Amino acid sequence: MRFSLALPVVFASALTLLSSSSTLGAPATLSKRELDPNDAKYSFTWREDSSSGDCSAYPPADFAARVFDDCSAQLSMLRDRRAVVYNWAFDALYADGSRVRQTPVRDFDKLSISDPDYTTTGGQNYRQDRTRGDYISVHDFTNVCRNGQAPVQFQFYVVQTLTATCAGNGRNWFKSRPINVVRGGSKAGQASxxxxxxxxxxxxxxxxxxxxxxxxxxxxxxxxxxxxxxxxxxxxxxxxxxxxxxxxxxxxxxxxxxxxxxxxxxxxxxxxxxxxxxxxxxxxxxxxx
Structure with missing residues (x-):
């Protein structure tokens, strides 16, 4: 079900860029924020008991990140339509070790747009093969370059779980491993x-x-x-x-x-x-x- 009202914004929508280690892949120094994907509570393992109809039967998978020549980006992942209790965030990682939380384009009045704050009955891009998940969630971003440099990786992570009981009601703090960016290419044309x-x-x-x-x-x-x-x-x-x-x-x-x-x-x-x-x-x- 899609609601016309957005969920409450609990966390800041942007992260101040700070310098870090110059080595790619080293932990970035982050400004203080309520949720930090480097926090020890985060895990690369999807921990959920699936005991509720609001919980996932399948973990997220098939994470992909692409950055285009105009510094726009498109991220996607395979999601379970039952995972209505999770809100997602996306961090861009740069070659100097810094990172920034990027906010996808959102519009609650358009059917075509996947949203990080809820799922729907089947999602925007339904997957007929349901052996691992239900639909592909696609997120568009603008201006992801910093000082003329595109991100080299993105990381997906859970930033909020709601009141339904899944994995002990809030212990499923999942993060993806850093996803390497694919550069270039062009978006598909529009079907009128x-x-x-x-x-x-x-x-x-x-x-x-x-x-x-x-x-x-x-x-x-x-x-x-x-x-x-x-x-x-x-x-x-x-x-x-x-x-x-x-x-x-x-x-x-x-x-x-x-x-x-x-x-x-x-x-x-x-x-x-x-x-x-x-x-x-x-x-x-x-x-x-």
Missing amino acids: ITSARRINSNGDYEVRWNAVTGAASYNIIYETYTSGAGETPYYTTIRGQRVNAGQTSVVVATGTREAGRPRFFVVNVLSQAGVWNYAPALNNFEGRW
């Missing part, structure tokens, strides 16, 4: 939806879009409404579709909940080079009931 038409009374919509050169797959995301006055929208890709390149239309079953109200769609694109489109540039496409 040309139509989203309801084709029957069951709430099935035929969604069509323009083909994108170099696409490997398309992820179709839709939003509909929970029942009851005043309830917030939710969206899911479990009831949406992921299709391979070459296909530019799909039928999405949105159901009859809140019949009469429009559905909204976006199409995220994964390129053959493993780069996602720039999600913040995508607008929701309205499909009238």
